[in-house]
Amino acid sequence: MSDAYGTSLRTAADWGLVLLAAIALAALALPLGARDGAPVGWFAEPLAPLFLAGVVLAVVGGRTAPSPRKGAWVELAAVALAWLLPMHLMDRGIDLSAGWGLWLFLVAATLLLWRVLGVLAALPGWTRSVLVPGLFGLGLLAGWEVLVRGFGVPAILLPAPSRIAAALAANAPVLWDDFRQTVLTSVVRGYLMGCGAGFAVAILADRVPFLARGLLPLGNLASAIPVVGVAPIMVMWFGFDWPSKAAVIVVMTFFPMLINTLAGLGSAERIQLDLMRCYAAGYGRTLVKLRLPNALPFLFNGLKINSTLALIGAIVAEFFGTPVVGMGFRISTEVARMNLDIVWATIAVAALTGSGFYGGLALLERLTTGWHPSMRGR
Amino acid sequence: MPTPPPLPSDGAPAPMPAPQPAPALSAAPSAAPAAPAAPAAGGRPIVELRGVSLVYPTADRPVTALSDVALTIAKGDFVSLIGPSGCGKTTLLRVIADLERPTAGHIAVEGMTPEQARLKRLYGYVFQAPALYPWRTVERNVMLPLEIMGLPAAERRTRAREQLERVGLSGFERKFPWQLSGGMQQRVSIARALALQPDLLLMDEPFGALDEITRDHLNLHLTQLWRATGKTCVFVTHSIAEAVFLSTRIVVMSPRPGRILDVIDCDLPRERTLDIRETPAFAAIAHRVRQGLKEGHSYDD
Ligand SMILES: Nc1ncnc2c1ncn2[C@@H]1O[C@H](COP(=O)(O)OP(=O)(O)OP(=O)(O)O)[C@@H](O)[C@H]1O
Numbered sequence: 020m021s022d023a024y025g026t027s028l029r030t031a032a033d034w035g036l037v038l039l040a041a042i043a044l045a046a047l048a049l050p051l052g053a054r055d056g057a058p059v060g061w062f063a064e065p066l067a068p069l070f071l072a073g074v075v076l077a078v079v080g081g082r083t084a085p086s087p088r089k090g091a092w093v094e095l096a097a098v099a100l101a102w103l104l105p106m107h108l109m110d111r112g113i114d115l116s117a118g119w120g121l122w123l124f125l126v127a128a129t130l131l132l133w134r135v136l137g138v139l140a141a142l143p144g145w146t147r148s149v150l151v152p153g154l155f156g157l158g159l160l161a162g163w164e165v166l167v168r169g170f171g172v173p174a175i176l177l178p179a180p181s182r183i184a185a186a187l188a189a190n191a192p193v194l195w196d197d198f199r200q201t202v203l204t205s206v207v208r209g210y211l212m213g214c215g216a217g218f219a220v221a222i223l224a225d226r227v228p229f230l231a232r233g234l235l236p237l238g239n240l241a242s243a244i245p246v247v248g249v250a251p252i253m254v255m256w257f258g259f260d261w262p263s264k265a266a267v268i269v270v271m272t273f274f275p276m277l278i279n280t281l282a283g284l285g286s287a288e289r290i291q292l293d294l295m296r297c298y299a300a301g302y303g304r305t306l307v308k309l310r311l312p313n314a315l316p317f318l319f320n321g322l323k324i325n326s327t328l329a330l331i332g333a334i335v336a337e338f339f340g341t342p343v344v345g346m347g348f349r350i351s352t353e354v355a356r357m358n359l360d361i362v363w364a365t366i367a368v369a370a371l372t373g374s375g376f377y378g379g380l381a382l383l384e385r386l387t388t389g390w391h392p393s394m395r396g397r
Numbered sequence: 398m399p400t401p402p403p404l405p406s407d408g409a410p411a412p413m414p415a416p417q418p419a420p421a422l423s424a425a426p427s428a429a430p431a432a433p434a435a436p437a438a439g440g441r442p443i444v445e446l447r448g449v450s451l452v453y454p455t456a457d458r459p460v461t462a463l464s465d466v467a468l469t470i471a472k473g474d475f476v477s478l479i480g481p482s483g484c485g486k487t488t489l490l491r492v493i494a495d496l497e498r499p500t501a502g503h504i505a506v507e508g509m510t511p512e513q514a515r516l517k518r519l520y521g522y523v524f525q526a527p528a529l530y531p532w533r534t535v536e537r538n539v540m541l542p543l544e545i546m547g548l549p550a551a552e553r554r555t556r557a558r559e560q561l562e563r564v565g566l567s568g569f570e571r572k573f574p575w576q577l578s579g580g581m582q583q584r585v586s587i588a589r590a591l592a593l594q595p596d597l598l599l600m601d602e603p604f605g606a607l608d609e610i611t612r613d614h615l616n617l618h619l620t621q622l623w624r625a626t627g628k629t630c631v632f633v634t635h636s637i638a639e640a641v642f643l644s645t646r647i648v649v650m651s652p653r654p655g656r657i658l659d660v661i662d663c664d665l666p667r668e669r670t671l672d673i674r675e676t677p678a679f680a681a682i683a684h685r686v687r688q689g690l691k692e693g694h695s696y697d698d
């Protein structure tokens with residue numbers, strides 16, 4: 020039964036390979052690029068035929084591998100080799116913008132990557148959960164790099180990833196100071212205060228119903244307040260250093276946490292509450308043994324939303340006044356000085372921090388709420 | 398309170414108790430001849446209801462779930478509540494458990510108000526649904542009431558193990574509720590109620606979700622437990638055979654409004670095996686219950 024399935028899959032895959040080969044053959048007839056205005060063919064460059072031979076060998080090797088899974092790994096090497104060719108040509112000073120043969124070749128390589136990812140995504144475990152997204156991201160970065168450099172996009176509009184990485188490395192001490200100021204000081208403190216206060220007030224509002232009734236409409240109001248409005252006011256109130264940033268974050272994170280906690284506390288089922296009542300468990304016991312564990316998925320929801328909000332809040336707030344350090348400050352000053360590389364490097368740091376923060380929380384959620392239907396069997 | 402000797406259990410991780418009919422089971426009771434702590438029927442009243450009515454205030458019109466219910470349950474009684482769906486069986490049980498306050502009438506549990514009885518944790522309640530906490534393992538679910546009572550950890554564990562074995566679930570301690578079948582979950586909830594070792598057991602269709610064989614098996618366990626410990630049981634069921642097999646008295650209820658139609662004494666010997674269901678005495682009582690239920694239904698038409 021599984022055999023029949025496997026055979027049909029491989030047969031279908033062969034047609035895909037024929038298409039790939041056709042595209043690659045067409046690519047061979049077109050130039051690789053141009054040097055000093057004159058087109059450069061596949062065999063005018065000493066190493067280009069070697070790359071080509073390597074790719075063909077790897078694809079053939081992949082097709083004859085004992086299992087589709089091993090074949091996928093070998094074909095992955097072919098993809099990598101194909102994407103290294105434009106890098107090599109650019110190093111040799113060839114202008115790729117007119118190299119239609121090369122672009123067509125890269126289209127074929129991308130289709131091959133598609134097929135490989137399709138095979139790998141069907142494998143269970145870390146291949147599917149880590150490797151496939153990783154390869155996908157790497158493919159995007161490679162495409163970005165080659166397109167930006169190949170077509171000579173001005174760095175002021177969009178620098179290539181390698182340039183951003185270089186700027187990151189060159190400005191590491193400055194960026195580290197910014198990171199420490201914005202993330203380790205403002206965000207962490209503001210986040211803890213905002214989420215902590217939201218949680219504490221939710222517990223209080225749960226006991227004192229009029230508080231919940233009064234606060235929830237305010238929550239809707241607060242979520243509509245723009246950061247750019249709050250930030251200058253907080254800077255006036257709390258000064259240039261981290262307290263004003265933390266205050267902005269508290270304003271942004273308090274209500275999402277409050278609302279999520281209240282929803283979580285209200286999510287216990289009647290029969291579960293009746294059980295606690297049977298055991299003559301008081302308010303505190305019921306809270307600890309039933310309502311809080313039951314609210315965990317909601318709490319994590321609030322924490323995850325707030326992780327993004329806090330980072331945005333701190334960076335935007337720094338536009339309105341800060342000591343001469345911080346990610347928001349860096350972006351605003353370096354944009355003015357047209358140092359876009361550093362701006363992009365800062366954006367990269369912010370993006371990595373944000374996804375790390377979110378990912379950490381998601382992992383913690385998985386560890387603590389594995390029992391929840393939305394998490395089971397993942 | 399004397400702890401009962403462990404009852405025959407079908408042993409480790411079989412997903413359902415092994416269906417071993419007549420021979421093995423009927424042999425068990427004869428091994429323990431005289432039931433120790435079973436008081437004679439008609440002992441001291443443990444639950445007394447007089448003129449109890451309950452009206453649920455709903456959005457469109459109030460629903461009368463109980464109307465002028467009078468019932469006395471003596472210590473050591475096994476009382477079954479039977480009646481069509483929606484006749485107020487669950488409501489009656491919830492009133493005894495102080496989960497619902499009657500709108501009229503008087504009720505006493507062990508001579509106290511139901512609230513005092515609840516605060517003293519005098520009863521164990523098995524709900525119509527398992528109501529297990531999904532973040533706790535099976536064992537920790539059974540230990541939950543013991544945790545709230547403040548028992549030491551070692552005692553909690555031994556009691557939980559003991560009760561899980563009784564319902565044929567040893568080997569499943571570390572599983573989570575959602576890894577168990579519906580019937581197994583319900584057995585966990587029975588173990589959880591038994592772990593409290595209450596004198597009064599309130600059970601709302603505990604075996605409703607189980608297959609016939611498992612149901613027979615647990616019925617036998619339950620009647621042996623009841624006989625061995627002298628517990629008082631109030632048991633809701635839809636099955637006439639189950640009611641007659643287990644009970645000393647059967648309360649037949651009828652809906653709209655929920656009231657008691659008839660209380661039938663079930664004077665079979667206290668020591669019961671599954672074979673008793675074939676006897677003429679059993680058939681006669683079952684017939685009376687069926688007649689009572691029919692009366693309730695004709696009222697509807
Ligand atoms: N919380 C409630 N609010 C309003 N009405 C209710 C509530 N609980 C029960 N009722 C009504 O009270 C009546 C009796 O309900 P109850 O749950 O006691 O029936 P039951 O005999 O246990 O039925 P079943 O055999 O289906 O479990 C029903 O008509 C039901 O609609």
Ligand SMILES: [Mg+2]
Binds near residue numbers: 486601
């Ligand atoms: Mg019911």
